[in-house]
Amino acid sequence: MDPTTLKGRSVLTWLDYTTEEIRYFLDSAKRVKEESRGREVRRRFAGKTLALLFEKRSTRTRCAFETAFGEEGGHPVFLSTADIQLGAKESIEDTARVLGRMFSAIQFRGFTQATVEALARYSGVPVYNGLTDDFHPTQVLADIQTLEENCGPAPGKKLCFVGDGRNNVARSLMVICAKLGVHFTLITPPALNPDPALTARCTAIAQASGAQIRITPEIREVEGVHAVYTDVWASMGEEAKKEERVRLLRPYQVNQALMEQTGRKDSIFLHCLPAIKGEEVTAEVIDGPQSRVWDEAENRKHTIKGILLATL
Ligand code: CP
Ligand code: NVA
Numbered sequence: 311m312d313p314t315t316l317k318g319r320s321v322l323t324w325l326d327y328t329t330e331e332i333r334y335f336l337d338s339a340k341r342v343k344e345e346s347r348g349r350e351v352r353r354r355f356a357g358k359t360l361a362l363l364f365e366k367r368s369t370r371t372r373c374a375f376e377t378a379f380g381e382e383g384g385h386p387v388f389l390s391t392a393d394i395q396l397g398a399k400e401s402i403e404d405t406a407r408v409l410g411r412m413f414s415a416i417q418f419r420g421f422t423q424a425t426v427e428a429l430a431r432y433s434g435v436p437v438y439n440g441l442t443d444d445f446h447p448t449q450v451l452a453d454i455q456t457l458e459e460n461c462g463p464a465p466g467k468k469l470c471f472v473g474d475g476r477n478n479v480a481r482s483l484m485v486i487c488a489k490l491g492v493h494f495t496l497i498t499p500p501a502l503n504p505d506p507a508l509t510a511r512c513t514a515i516a517q518a519s520g521a522q523i524r525i526t527p528e529i530r531e532v533e534g535v536h537a538v539y540t541d542v543w544a545s546m547g548e549e550a551k552k553e554e555r556v557r558l559l560r561p562y563q564v565n566q567a568l569m570e571q572t573g574r575k576d577s578i579f580l581h582c583l584p585a586i587k588g589e590e591v592t593a594e595v596i597d598g599p600q601s602r603v604w605d606e607a608e609n610r611k612h613t614i615k616g617i618l619l620a621t622l
Pocket of ligand 2: 441477478479541542544545546582583584
């Protein structure tokens with residue numbers, strides 16, 4: 311693969327990327343992590359600017375973009391939608407046109423995928439999806455990096471997501487696993503299945519990579535997996551659905567008994583964070599020996615820097 315073909319591209323969903331391209335980003339992130347353990351100061355983003363647009367809150371994604379970009383001499387500018395005109399007084403298209411004249415790239419976190427797509431279409435600069443209602447691509451790249459650090463090369467590994475099967479993280483995991491040949495089991499009540507069009511698309515992609523994609527309500531399907539993953543029961547913007555979700559998802563809590571059902575002592579626990587301990591996961595599991603969530607959070611920075619280096 312010729313890495314120069316990645317220059318100038320946006321990262322909106324991994325559906326837009328080939329297996330080889332995603333692997334390139336992972337290799338880039340691995341190099342970046344190794345470099346981070348040394349003392350050398352690099353200035354690879356000197357003279358560049360990055361707009362960080364946030365409609366929703368963030369700790370990890372904001373800090374990962376700001377530190378990854380800023381420590382290499384780039385100038386990140388945080389813009390919450392409480393401060394700028396995005397979609398309020400000015401259309402997304404016009405905001406995109408203006409930001410594209412001033413910034414080298416744009417990160418967007420917010421509600422609709424249509425917004426991040428419009429930013430990419432009208433700004434003329436690379437746009438990174440830092441989470442929408444539909445996808446969270448930079449998160450799942452860090453998740454695969456963490457899986458590989460603990461379990462070896464991704465192809466043929468087994469990862470299951472237990473919880474809200476239609477949320478941004480579950481959907482993004484299904485996509486990246488299908489692309490990279492990771493067997494993906496989504497354990498979720500049928501009411502929370504992802505949309506059939508995405509599942510069909512991932513199933514077709516998986517045929518090429520050798521991954522198996524399964525969707526099931528049965529918790530016993532965790533048997534044999536290398537990694538158990540969960541996320542909050544009500545995502546940002548879905549607060550009104552909380553009660554209904556608790557009712558649907560209480561049987562799907564990741565606790566020690568569920569971890570033991572994997573039948574593997576070396577299986578790891580992953581969570582994109584923030585977590586609500588006592589709901590989707592018990593403190594015993596997330597703070598326990600199988601948890602890799604802090605490495606996973608750190609890897610957000612390395613994978614984001616890997617993406618920035620490859621595309622800018
Ligand atoms: N995992 C993640 O995206 O965390 P933040 O919401 O804190 O950015
Ligand atoms: N599904 C969660 C992920 C947070 C990083 C949300 O959208 O709130």
